[in-house]
Amino acid sequence: MNQQEILDRVWNYFITQKNPQSMSTEADSTTPICMYRTSTGNRCAVGVLIPDENYHPGLEDLGAVDWIVTKIRERDRLQNPDPLPALEQLGEDMRALLLEHETFLTKIQTAHDTTPLEDETFEDMLRERLTRIAHRFSLKVPQ
Numbered sequence: 271m272n273q274q275e276i277l278d279r280v281w282n283y284f285i286t287q288k289n290p291q292s293m294s295t296e297a298d299s300t301t302p303i304c305m306y307r308t309s310t311g312n313r314c315a316v317g318v319l320i321p322d323e324n325y326h327p328g329l330e331d332l333g334a335v336d337w338i339v340t341k342i343r344e345r346d347r348l349q350n351p352d353p354l355p356a357l358e359q360l361g362e363d364m365r366a367l368l369l370e371h372e373t374f375l376t377k378i379q380t381a382h383d384t385t386p387l388e389d390e391t392f393e394d395m396l397r398e399r400l401t402r403i404a405h406r407f408s409l410k411v412p413q
Contacts, residue, residue, distance in 0.1 A: 271367055273374050274409050276319060277400065280378055281412040283318045285397050291385065292317060304383040305330050315382035316375055324364050328356030334383075335375045339368050377403050 271279075283289050292312040294305050306317035306329050316335055317325075332338050332354070341357055342365050357365070368375065381399035385392055404411045 271319070273371060273407055276371065276374065276378070277404055277407075277409055278412050280315045280318055280382075281400055283313065284315070284382075285393060285400070285412070288393060289313070291382065291392055315378045319367065319375075320360070320364060324359055324361045326356035326359040328354060329360075332356060335368060335372060335379050339372045342369060374403075374407060377406075 290312055292305050292308050292314040294303060294308045294312075304314050305312075306320060307313050307325055313320075320329075329338070332341060338357070341354065345354075345357060360368075378400070381396060381403060385395045385399065401411050403409075
């Protein structure tokens with residue numbers, strides 16, 4: 271998957287299909303946190319890219335893309351299987367995607383995670399942020 275395909279998929283999920291932000295208070299907190307996938311099936315901008323068979327709830331404990339990439343690099347550097355089941359379940363293709371597009375995915379994840387929760391502004395603000403990302407990476411803005 272290239273950057274345009276990633277942007278298209280995220281755009282389709284949030285802007286075209288109008289799916290909600292994946293915020294949850296499931297982690298025993300009253301402050302909403304962004305999750306790759308909530309118990310109701312909502313997904314974040316990176317969670318949209320993770321196939322069902324590659325999702326593991328342990329990803330929620332690993333945090334943002336840059337932390338997951340750090341764990342993948344540590345695993346590869348040590349040349350041994352990582353004991354973290356979430357990394358193993360991601361699969362080779364998804365790990366490669368995260369490594370190859372770390373900066374781009376971090377920008378998209380940040381755009382999603384920092385957009386206010388108000389339903390009436392989420393879609394418009396995310397559309398604006400994704401459009402800026404498209405321009406910055408010389409990509410076509412989806413319609």
